[in-house]
Amino acid sequence: MITLENVSIAYGTGPRAVTAVRDLTLAVAEGEAVGLVGESGSGKSTVLRAVAGLIPYASGEITLAGVRVDRRRTTAQRKMSQMVFQDPYGSLHPNQTVDQILALPVAIHRLDRGEARIVQALGEVGLGREHRYRYPHQLSGGQRQRVAIARALILEPRILLLDEPTSALDVSVQAEILNLLARLRRGRGLTLLMVSHDLAVIAHLCERIGVMNGGRLVEITTATAMASNQVTHDYTRELLRSNAGFDRSSVVGTAQPAPRHHDI
Amino acid sequence: MTDPLLTVRNLSVTYPGDDGDVRAVRNVSFTLGRERLGIVGESGSGKSTTGRAIMGLVSHPGRIAADELRLGDTDLRGLSERGFRRLRGKRIAMVLQDPKYSLDPVMSVGQQIAETHRSHLGSNKRDARRAALEMLEAVHIRDPERVYTMYPHQVSGGMGQRVMIAMMLIAGPDILIADEPTSALDVTVQTQVLAILDELVRRRGMGLLLVSHNLHLISSFCDRVLVMYAGQVLETCEAGKLAEAKHPYTRGLLAALPRLGDRRTELPQLQRDPAWLADIA
Numbered sequence: 001m002i003t004l005e006n007v008s009i010a011y012g013t014g015p016r017a018v019t020a021v022r023d024l025t026l027a028v029a030e031g032e033a034v035g036l037v038g039e040s041g042s043g044k045s046t047v048l049r050a051v052a053g054l055i056p057y058a059s060g061e062i063t064l065a066g067v068r069v070d071r072r073r074t075t076a077q078r079k080m081s082q083m084v085f086q087d088p089y090g091s092l093h094p095n096q097t098v099d100q101i102l103a104l105p106v107a108i109h110r111l112d113r114g115e116a117r118i119v120q121a122l123g124e125v126g127l128g129r130e131h132r133y134r135y136p137h138q139l140s141g142g143q144r145q146r147v148a149i150a151r152a153l154i155l156e157p158r159i160l161l162l163d164e165p166t167s168a169l170d171v172s173v174q175a176e177i178l179n180l181l182a183r184l185r186r187g188r189g190l191t192l193l194m195v196s197h198d199l200a201v202i203a204h205l206c207e208r209i210g211v212m213n214g215g216r217l218v219e220i221t222t223a224t225a226m227a228s229n230q231v232t233h234d235y236t237r238e239l240l241r242s243n244a245g246f247d248r249s250s251v252v253g254t255a256q257p258a259p260r261h262h263d264i
Numbered sequence: 265m266t267d268p269l270l271t272v273r274n275l276s277v278t279y280p281g282d283d284g285d286v287r288a289v290r291n292v293s294f295t296l297g298r299e300r301l302g303i304v305g306e307s308g309s310g311k312s313t314t315g316r317a318i319m320g321l322v323s324h325p326g327r328i329a330a331d332e333l334r335l336g337d338t339d340l341r342g343l344s345e346r347g348f349r350r351l352r353g354k355r356i357a358m359v360l361q362d363p364k365y366s367l368d369p370v371m372s373v374g375q376q377i378a379e380t381h382r383s384h385l386g387s388n389k390r391d392a393r394r395a396a397l398e399m400l401e402a403v404h405i406r407d408p409e410r411v412y413t414m415y416p417h418q419v420s421g422g423m424g425q426r427v428m429i430a431m432m433l434i435a436g437p438d439i440l441i442a443d444e445p446t447s448a449l450d451v452t453v454q455t456q457v458l459a460i461l462d463e464l465v466r467r468r469g470m471g472l473l474l475v476s477h478n479l480h481l482i483s484s485f486c487d488r489v490l491v492m493y494a495g496q497v498l499e500t501c502e503a504g505k506l507a508e509a510k511h512p513y514t515r516g517l518l519a520a521l522p523r524l525g526d527r528r529t530e531l532p533q534l535q536r537d538p539a540w541l542a543d544i545a
Contacts (some may be wrong), residue, residue: 039450039451039452039453040421040450141307170306170307170477171306171477171479171517171520171521171534172306172516172517172520172533172534174520174522175520175521175522175531175532175533175534176533178522178531179530179531179533182529182530197450197451198451199524200521200522200523200524201522203522203524203525203527204522204527204528204531223524223527224525226524226525227524227525227526228525238452239451239452240524241455242451242452242454242455243451243480243524244480244484245480245481245483245484245485246455246458246459246462246481246484246485247455247484
């Protein structure tokens, strides 16, 4: 459904260009859920943005459902992949009601039955009629993220791109949103590509997990292998250890932090 | 624990709202010795407000009331802003979530650390500089001389947070309040910053109050945990035994966490019992 073949993505041009992603190759089958983990600056969100068509890529090839895509896309290609961002505060227009927010993609894509679609999308994400004419600031964080998911779903995409969809939310709300995403995926056969720094969250939704470091995909593994610690790359091991919480014994003797590229 | 560094008894923080007063913190009591005490809770549970109340940072129109709020032998109730300014940094310090917003952007990080030393210890420029360099070394910054002259936008998040810790510890406070000190950092950097915090707090025999929403972090890092909900402490337990917590809220939170190696099709969602909102004491 999604394939990336030797994709490199750079920000800026000429001598000041920064290559954020290098020679990345990844294939996501239809109905599959794949996660990308890595630190900030590892390029994981950049991959997502290039797949969504928000930024161009420098070399390689991205195909969606077998068709090569670039930043310029047809309306139908845009409709196929929709994105949900991390911070529902920032991704919803503060001066528009939920109704307006959901009506806009319907209008842009000239879809019929706008009214019915809005009601259905709200229902699917577990929001009621009473939420339809509210502004984002009148909703809780979890409700706002539901609106963002509804806005993505209203176009009936086949691919859902999730950029840290739950990291701004409380644990109890995170569980609700993860359950919602899992249910929608089962119900609609969605293909998911998701980015998070939380291994447990990624492993909950995704079968396969790609580990990124310094713009490269250093390892592709499965949630099951992660859980049983059967990973090959050192960086993945470090991620696993850090995700398990603070372990005093693992730190003693290594109190001097390992050199990192962004510490310089 | 014979001589607590901090004693809090029936602390309440109230903000006036449109529909009457909002009680952000209700009757919170605890003592802090030379240990690592964690406060865990969701947003709006009052965990940060508790920390801010101890620092004297609840500003008008918020009101603080307590039967006892004592730092060593100093009564913090009704202490003037001037009195608090003498305490902050010297005896009680606070590290906030994001170093980007808590460091002065137009002053080199070294100067900011040295300034703390000068204002609290009355030292001269040269001594303050030397102390700041030593402190940068203590938080494991390689090449302190170079980092001393850097500005906050030139340092990474993990380094910025280490600079914050250096600045907070330079005057030798008894108590450090860390409010989500690692939430803005990458997981691998989190561990390093926590290790530094742990090392310094142990070596100096300080008391640490760690405020976080992260259950894993609190249970693996702290000695004791207070679980807060709607402004109250619902449960206190040993951090290592958080998994055996009794209160249905704590249990619900733990169950709602996705876990590696345990793929459940549905995560149990927290069912909030209105009874948890009732006043406990």
